[in-house]
Each structure stands twice: as C-alpha cells, then as structure tokens.
Amino acid sequence: MGxxxxxxxxxxxxxxxxxxxxxxxxxxxxxxxxVTLIGPxxxxxxxxxxxxxxLFKNIEGQVxxxxxxxxxxxxxxxxxxxxxxxxxxxxxxxxxxxxxxIDEALSLTGVINLKDKSLxxxxxxxxxxxxxxxxxxxxxxxxxxxxxxxxxxxxxxIALYExxxxxxxxxxxxxxxxxxxxxxxxxxTDHVVCLNGHVCCSGSPKEVAxxxxxxxxxxxxxxxxxxxxxxxxxxxxTNDGDIKKN
Amino acid sequence: xxxxxxxxxxxxGIGIAFVAGPLGxxxxxxRLSYFGDxxxxxxxxxxxxxxxxxxNIAVSIFLISSAIALILIQLQKKTNLxxxxxxxxxxxxxxxxxxxxxxxxxFIRFDIMGLLFxxxxxxxxxxxxxxxxxxxxxxxxxxxxxxxxxxxxxNYELAQAxxxxxxxxxxxxxxxxxxxxxISIKLVGVLLITGMLIIPTAMARNLxxxxxxxxxxxxxxxxxxxxxxxxSSLEFNTPSGPSIIAAALVLFxxxxxxxxxxxxxKN
Numbered sequence: 001m002g003x004x005x006x007x008x009x010x011x012x013x014x015x016x017x018x019x020x021x022x023x024x025x026x027x028x029x030x031x032x033x034x035v036t037l038i039g040p041x042x043x044x045x046x047x048x049x050x051x052x053x054x055l056f057k058n059i060e061g062q063v064x065x066x067x068x069x070x071x072x073x074x075x076x077x078x079x080x081x082x083x084x085x086x087x088x089x090x091x092x093x094x095x096x097x098x099x100x101x102i103d104e105a106l107s108l109t110g111v112i113n114l115k116d117k118s119l120x121x122x123x124x125x126x127x128x129x130x131x132x133x134x135x136x137x138x139x140x141x142x143x144x145x146x147x148x149x150x151x152x153x154x155x156x157x158i159a160l161y162e163x164x165x166x167x168x169x170x171x172x173x174x175x176x177x178x179x180x181x182x183x184x185x186x187x188x189t190d191h192v193v194c195l196n197g198h199v200c201c202s203g204s205p206k207e208v209a210x211x212x213x214x215x216x217x218x219x220x221x222x223x224x225x226x227x228x229x230x231x232x233x234x235x236x237x238t239n240d241g242d243i244k245k246n
Numbered sequence: 247x248x249x250x251x252x253x254x255x256x257x258x259g260i261g262i263a264f265v266a267g268p269l270g271x272x273x274x275x276x277r278l279s280y281f282g283d284x285x286x287x288x289x290x291x292x293x294x295x296x297x298x299x300x301x302n303i304a305v306s307i308f309l310i311s312s313a314i315a316l317i318l319i320q321l322q323k324k325t326n327l328x329x330x331x332x333x334x335x336x337x338x339x340x341x342x343x344x345x346x347x348x349x350x351x352x353f354i355r356f357d358i359m360g361l362l363f364x365x366x367x368x369x370x371x372x373x374x375x376x377x378x379x380x381x382x383x384x385x386x387x388x389x390x391x392x393x394x395x396x397x398x399x400x401n402y403e404l405a406q407a408x409x410x411x412x413x414x415x416x417x418x419x420x421x422x423x424x425x426x427x428x429i430s431i432k433l434v435g436v437l438l439i440t441g442m443l444i445i446p447t448a449m450a451r452n453l454x455x456x457x458x459x460x461x462x463x464x465x466x467x468x469x470x471x472x473x474x475x476x477x478s479s480l481e482f483n484t485p486s487g488p489s490i491i492a493a494a495l496v497l498f499x500x501x502x503x504x505x506x507x508x509x510x511x512k513n
Binding site: 050053054055068069070071072074077079080082083084085086089090093094095118138144 | 274275277393396397399400401403404405406407408409410451454455456457459460
C-alpha cells in the first residue's frame with residue numbers, strides 16, 4: 001500500500017509577500033488514481049500543484065516525492081517568438097524520445113497532423129493538446145495537469161478527459177488534476193480536494209458534492225452535476241475533419 | 247598571397263564565429279543582449295588589470311566579467327532597481343573605471359581604439375590557441391547544458407518540474423558568456439562583441455523554423471561576416487570589429503527579404 005504513493009503533501013503551505021497563498025493542505029496521489037483540485041480563482045490550486053512538484057523553496061510542511069518521472073502541463077505557458085520551435089522540437093524539450101513515441105503521443109491527443117507546424121501558429125486548443133501530448137509522451141509515473149483542456153472545444157474537452165482517465169489506467173500513473181469543469185471532474189475522478197486557501201472538503205466526488213462547504217462555494221446547482229447528461233455518438237470527428245465510425 | 251597577420255585574424259575570426267553563433271542564439275532567446283553588453287564593457291577593466299599586473303589578458307577578462315555577473319545577481323537581490331538600470335550602472339561604471347585606470351597607467355602605451363573596436367594586427371599565435379581551445383571548451387560545455395538551458399528558456403517551471411536543473415544551466419551559461427567575451431576581445435573589441443553575438447543570430451531567426459537550424463544559420467552568418475569584414479578591413483584599412491559587424495548587418499538586411507517573402511506567401 002505504502003509504495004503506491006507517488007507524492008504526499010503533509011500540511012503544506014506557501015506564502016509570498018507576507019500573504020498566504022495556500023495553507024494546511026494535505027493530500028496524496030497514488031498510482032492509477034486521479035486526484036482533482038477544484039476551487040474558485042485564487043484559491044491556491046496552481047500553488048498546491050507547484051508545491052507538489054517541488055517548485056518552491058520556502059514552504060511550510062513536508063512534501064514527500066517518490067518518483068522523478070513527472071509530466072507537467074502548466075496553466076500558463078507563453079512561447080516567445082524569438083525562439084523558433086516546431087511541435088516536434090517541443091516534444092523533445094525535456095526528454096529524448098524516439099519518433100515513434102512522439103507520433104503515438106500526438107496521435108492520442110489528435111494533433112499528429114501538427115507535428116511540423118510552428119508552435120506560434122497553433123490555436124489555443126491545439127496548443128493545449130500538444131502540451132498534453134508532451135506531458136504523456138515520456139510515460140510518466142506522475143502527471144500534474146493544471147487546467148489541461150482550457151480553450152479546447154466542447155467535444156474535444158470530453159474526449160481529452162476520457163483520454164486522461166485512459167492514460168491513468170493504461171500507464172498506471174497517478175494524476176493530479178486541476179480543473180474548472182465540475183461536470184467532467186465529478187465523473188472522472190477518484191478523489192476531489194476542494195480548495196479555498198485551505199482544504200474546504202475532500203473525499204470521493206459523491207461525498208464532496210454533498211458537502212455544505214462545497215455547495216456554498218459552487219452553488220446548489222453544482223451539487224447536481226453528478227447526474228451529467230450522457231449520450232453516445234456512432235461516429236467521432238477526427239481533428240483534420242474526417243469522420244470515423246465507432 | 248596574404249600576410250601572416252591577416253591569416254591569423256581570419257583563423258581567429260572563424261573560431262569566434264563558431265562559438266558566437268550558438269551562444270548568440272541563447273542571448274537572443276533569453277533576452278540577454280544588454281547583459282552581454284555589460285559583461286563586454288567590464289572587459290576593458292579586465293584588460294587594464296591584466297596589463298598593470300602583467301597577467302594573461304583572456305584570463306583577466308574572464309575573471310572580471312564573471313565577477314560583474316556575480317555582483318549583478320547580488321544587486322538584483324538587495325535593491326529594488328530594475329535589471330536594466332542595474333546593468334547600465336555596471337556597464338558604464340566598469341567602462342569608466344577601466345578608462346580611468348588606463349589614464350593612470352601612463353607608462354604603458356594603450357591602443358584605445360584597438361581595445362574598443364578590435365585590431366586586425368593584434369592577434370598573435372598564442373591568441374589563436376586561446377580562441378580555438380577555449381572555443382572548443384565553450385562549445386562542449388554548451389552541448390552538455392543544451393537541454394536544461396533550452397527547456398528553461400521555453401518555460402522555467404516546466405524544466406524544473408520535470409527534473410532538469412535550470413539554475414545550474416543558467417549559471418554555467420553566464421560563465422560561457424564571460425568566456426567568449428574574453429577570447430574575442432582582441433579581434434572584435436569591447437564595444438562590438440555583443441553585435442557579433444546577436445546580429446548573425448537575428449539574421450538566422452529570419453531564416454529558421456527550429457532551434458538547431460537557427461544555430462547553424464547563426465554560425466554561417468558569423469563566418470560570412472568575418473570573411474567579408476576582414477577582407478574589407480584589409481582593403482579599406484578600417485578597424486576589424488566595425489567591419490565585421492557592418493558585414494553582419496548587411497547580411498541581416500538581406501535576410502529580411504526572406505521574411506517579406508514568407509509573409510507574402512501567407513497572405
């Protein structure tokens with residue numbers, strides 16, 4: 001049991017300019033499990049993820065990391081135009097991967113057709129898919145995804161969340177996910193941590209949805225998101241506009 | 247056919263172009279051109295110290311430039327001034343102190359023009375050895391830190407999160423920058439070294455769609471600038487540094503034509 005844990009935060013906090021960004025957070029990510037952080041803007045979701053990644057030096061509390069094989073999708077990333085970078089160069093940024101591995105990852109997120117495109121010419125959604133492909137390509141043990149589907153179209157969003165779930169099962173990797181989409185989060189997560197400067201509540205999606213603090217933060221309606229509208233198509237649209245039958 | 251001094255200058259220039267291309271790319275990508283300028287200005291102080299203590303010039307410049315880089319980091323931590331103001335402060339005060347020291351060293355004859363703008367006649371055989379051995383070392387080290395340096399240039403946190411060491415790469419790169427300034431000062435001069443780093447690189451940016459290609463074009467641009475610059479320096483009896491940089495500028499202007507074409511193709 002103990003060696004299934006990939007990263008464990010024990011009562012951690014971080015302050016900047018004498019202001020606590022987040023305080024008293026405890027959570028752990030295990031192999032094959034998805035832990036989702038939710039909460040309003042400025043509630044410390046990204047900060048918590050960065051603490052887990054070891055990006056801050058002066059933190060309160062302890063972080064225990066049991067893996068160094070990590071894939072990260074940051075919330076914000078801007079590529080300077082002075083640095084010419086194609087998608088394939090970006091895939092090789094932190095790791096040496098073979099062409100096959102790159103192709104596989106880009107195909108999974110549906111952007112293999114963009115491999116030789118310049119990063120600067122991608123749309124927001126396309127770039128987000130490339131970011132996700134890069135993070136999963138190295139077959140990490142721990143994936144930290146900070147709003148990985150921002151700017152992706154609605155059907156793509158659902159497909160990518162399904163992909164994330166699939167990856168966690170296939171690679172048996174742990175995922176720390178930050179998301180705003182309560183709908184998708186609640187259906188695809190093992191454990192939810194609701195943050196607002198501290199941990200408001202945490203538990204399985206069902207438990208959290210019933211929690212009064214959660215209802216106070218997100219409203220009564222959010223509590224009903226568990227019963228999401230589900231339906232099936234008999235075909236999917238690939239990214240280059242083709243139609244593929246299921 | 248050519249005099250020995252010219253061959254020496256040419257061999258020196260070729261060596262410098264090979265190193266300036268890749269380093270220049272990172273200077274442009276990381277927006278360090280003013281930082282490079284500051285290190286280069288401080289090199290004059292290094293030269294004067296070398297003369298007054300009868301010390302190796304390249305080593306002296308290297309040490310002073312590295313010291314300036316360290317002082318900058320300390321000032322950034324301890325003051326509220328923006329980086330560009332601190333860089334200006336260090337660049338001009340070290341240049342001024344260098345020139346004041348020269349004023350005191352009346353017993354040594356300095357060729358100030360040569361120090362500031364490079365001297366085609368100044369390169370001796372020992373300098374060639376320094377440039378080629380030093381240059382090879384710089385390239386080797388750059389090769390070793392290439393991945394963390396490039397990754398952290400794209401995104402610092404991403405590089406750190408995925409197990410690379412961006413801080414170390416940055417520190418090593420600063421040292422490399424001090425080193426190339428130290429080896430190229432005689433040929434290009436204090437005031438124009440940054441030009442050698444960034445103008446061929448700027449040209450290369452116009453022609454490349456990926457980092458490796460940009461490095462190669464920057465090297466080619468640097469080599470062409472050295473050839474054209476040195477031949478015209480010989481022909482028109484102009485200082486070597488400005489001639490090389492002027493040649494680089496001409497190449498840059500030609501590269502703009504390619505950008506114009508690409509933009510037209512897109513529309």
